[in-house]
Amino acid sequence: MSKAFHGFDLSSFWRNSQYAAENYVDRSPTPEMVKAVERQLGFKLPAAYVELAKIQNGGVPRNTSYRTDQPTSWSEDHVAITGIYSIGGNKLYSLCGETFNSRFWEQEWGYPAIGVYFAGCPSAGHDMVALDYRQCGPDGEPQVIHVDQEDDYRITRLAGSFEEFIRGLEPDEAFGSQTLSGVERAIRENDLDYLRQRIAAGCNLEETDEYDRTMIENAAIQNQPEVIELLASAGASLRNALSIAERNLKYFPEHEASVSLLRKLAENRNS
The missing domain is CATH 3.40.1580.10 (SMI1/KNR4-like)
Structure with missing residues (x-):
């Protein structure tokens, strides 16, 4: 011992x-x-x-x-x-x-x-x-x-x-998830079903948190490409999500998935 x-x-x-x-x-x-x-x-x-x-x-x-x-x-x-x-x-x-x-x-x-x-x-x-x-x-x-x-x-x-x-x-x-908002928990846990329900109910995709980050930007921080794709397909603005993901990629190789997806989404929207 x-x-x-x-x-x-x-x-x-x-x-x-x-x-x-x-x-x-x-x-x-x-x-x-x-x-x-x-x-x-x-x-x-x-x-x-x-x-x-x-x-x-x-x-x-x-x-x-x-x-x-x-x-x-x-x-x-x-x-x-x-x-x-x-x-x-x-x-x-x-x-x-x-x-x-x-x-x-x-x-x-x-x-x-x-x-x-x-x-x-x-x-x-x-x-x-x-x-x-x-x-x-x-x-x-x-x-x-x-x-x-x-x-x-x-x-x-x-x-x-x-x-x-x-x-x-x-x-x-x-701790469960009672200390998080439903959306925060869903992003962190990759709960796509919950997010689809919120989107269908008309949630504001551009609402920002106390750090002025939208849902898709938080998904980039959490490296949740499936959440990013879902929010983008629902019309969410990419805003600074790509730059956030690219910065994280400098230090965390696993963020390549989010960066690749966001680059593709940005190219499609600019074309």
Whole structure:
């Protein structure tokens, strides 16, 4: 049993998949690897992070939601993560990798330089989870925070430590979809039947959310090409959907499907 996680069952913490194995999971870190990563980051990693990596170094947890006491761009009462970065630099999602390393989010996306970005979110870069060293210093025990790029990089405190954050992760089902509007849920879950019903009922396809994004632009952010095609066929304006998808494609190869579709739709409308 891991000393840092006394009484907490880590045997089923990770969800096994080929995607996680290819993009997240690295070999167990040696003390030399940990020190090298810490030197490159400029911060000492929490002991619990290292202990978790000894069981599996990076990956996608079974439980990916964390409860909050205030709303974020993701939900009224929780945030979600897509995975936890491995300690090292070999994987696409690793703390010191060639592309999506911790510093990448500061240098390319303008996130504040306050610590270590260790977990991505389903928004494809528009919010992140980080270790915050502002109060404790580079050798202290950092808090875990959520940084919302969509809301001028607003910071929401999640947990007092990395271990507390890991212990507090809950399954998506614990929240259901009651915190989302029907359309938001349908876009995220690719619920085409619900969207068809809303379209048939005459919903406003050009209505924007608090971030001035239409449904089709949100579908581009969520990389939901089937939703994009449905909304476009119903007459929705493409507006900035293509530019949003193209920006995400620079960092997330899986967004190629949305970019290809939106380019085709734009060409057809311009012809």
